[in-house]
Amino acid sequence: QVQLVESGGGLVQAGGSLRLSCAASGRTFNRYYMGWFRQAPGLEREFVAAISWSGDRLVYADSVKGRFTISRDNAKKMVYLEMNSLKPGDTAVYYCAGDLQGWSLVREDEYDYWGQGTQVTVSS
Numbered sequence: 001q002v003q004l005v006e007s008g009g010g011l012v013q014a015g016g017s018l019r020l021s022c023a024a025s026g027r028t029f030n031r032y033y034m035g036w037f038r039q040a041p042g043l044e045r046e047f048v049a050a051i052s053w054s055g056d057r058l059v060y061a062d063s064v065k066g067r068f069t070i071s072r073d074n075a076k077k078m079v080y081l082e083m084n085s086l087k088p089g090d091t092a093v094y095y096c097a098g099d100l101q102g103w104s105l106v107r108e109d110e111y112d113y114w115g116q117g118t119q120v121t122v123s124s
Helices: none
Strands: 003-007 010-013 018-025 033-039 046-051 058-060 068-073 078-083 092-099 118-123
Touching (some): 018 092, 033 078
Parallel strands (some): 010 118
Antiparallel strands (some): 018 078, 092 118
């Protein structure tokens, strides 16, 4: 079992950067594919980025390609989301999630464990 806690959210101006962190507990963390999702007010939760357990498979939503970078440190049981060139449309609650199977990596229903989320607000 894996427990996930996100941090690093906050208020930033458009064009700025933030780095989200996800701390995981549990001995099997390095077996999990890890993803970031986000949910804006009034909208459904959407996929942002995902990374395989070894880091050799990376998947990004088209809306964040070239601006966001997902990474992980298995020794520290951490997953990161580096967000650059932020836009007001990136405003959302960002969630870290863990997936043991690693099929599509973009489907919310494939993920087994979720954090509580961290708020990111981008002002214009």
